[in-house]
Amino acid sequence: MDAISMESLQGLIQVVSAWSLKVLGGIAILAVGVLVARVGGKATERAAGHSLDESLARFLGRLTYYGIISVVLISVFGIVGIETASLITILGASSLAIGLALQGSLSNLASGVMMFIFRPYKPGDYVEIGDEVGFVAEMGVFSTELDTLDNIRVVIPNAQVAEGSVRNWSTNGTRRLDLEIEIAVDSDIPRAREAVDGVLRDEKRVLDSPAPLVATSDFGDTSIRLVVRPWCRIEDYFDLRYELPERVKSAVEASGAALPTPQRQIVLNRADVAA
Numbered sequence: 001m002d003a004i005s006m007e008s009l010q011g012l013i014q015v016v017s018a019w020s021l022k023v024l025g026g027i028a029i030l031a032v033g034v035l036v037a038r039v040g041g042k043a044t045e046r047a048a049g050h051s052l053d054e055s056l057a058r059f060l061g062r063l064t065y066y067g068i069i070s071v072v073l074i075s076v077f078g079i080v081g082i083e084t085a086s087l088i089t090i091l092g093a094s095s096l097a098i099g100l101a102l103q104g105s106l107s108n109l110a111s112g113v114m115m116f117i118f119r120p121y122k123p124g125d126y127v128e129i130g131d132e133v134g135f136v137a138e139m140g141v142f143s144t145e146l147d148t149l150d151n152i153r154v155v156i157p158n159a160q161v162a163e164g165s166v167r168n169w170s171t172n173g174t175r176r177l178d179l180e181i182e183i184a185v186d187s188d189i190p191r192a193r194e195a196v197d198g199v200l201r202d203e204k205r206v207l208d209s210p211a212p213l214v215a216t217s218d219f220g221d222t223s224i225r226l227v228v229r230p231w232c233r234i235e236d237y238f239d240l241r242y243e244l245p246e247r248v249k250s251a252v253e254a255s256g257a258a259l260p261t262p263q264r265q266i267v268l269n270r271a272d273v274a275a
Contacts, residue, residue, distance in 0.1 A: 108142040130156070199248055
């Protein structure tokens with residue numbers, strides 16, 4: 001009986017020793033793996049930060065970190081003696097289920113990555129995305145935030161941005177103002193045009209190149225339409241957009257051209273009047 005107990009004890013000690021060595025080996029590999037994951041994540045973030053946006057670089061760094069940690073954990077389980085084949089199968093099935101459940105978010109993520117690569121806009125740009133117009137407040141991995149002209153924050157999913165068109169008015173640095181003014185049909189057109197040209201020449205915020213355009217657009221029954229097309233820098237656009245129309249109107253009136261007045265001509269039949 002004592003011999004059997006001694007053999008059982010020795011066997012137990014051998015099992016515990018072997019298991020302890022595996023556990024210590026797993027702990028050592030886990031510690032080294034965490035260190036490698038941190039270094040790899042930081043290195044990826046720094047490398048991506050040279051050419052990509054800070055948010056995307058941070059995201060790629062975290063993705064690298066958790067990817068390395070996942071590989072390390074599977075290796076540790078294998079060293080300890082836990083069956084990893086079934087574990088990998090479970091993780092794969094779980095990943096598929098999570099992917100299907102979060103396909104909208106993953107679509108936003110993929111679109112966000114593409115936008116960070118191709119850069120259709122950047123924070124501070126004035127853009128039109130779908131029905132929304134405003135200044136880009138923040139570019140995120142999953143969404144883009146705009147501040148409208150009336151200071152309302154609008155959050156747009158990146159998948160929606162990628163599926164539609166984006167109009168960016170800030171990219172080229174200059175923008176054209178499209179103004180129109182109507183004058184009476186019997187007005188002196190050259191004098192009216194010269195008056196508008198004078199306003200544009202005196203305005204320092206109007207660019208000389210491209211040259212501003214002042215031209216006759218078309219003729220109506222009682223009016224002539226003049227188009228005014230000056231160019232300016234992006235930062236001056238809205239100020240000029242609301243200042244120039246009044247100044248152009250005053251200059252045109254000072255030149256002797258009258259603004260059109262709706263007229264209606266009534267013809268009376270003599271027979272009807274006599275009756």
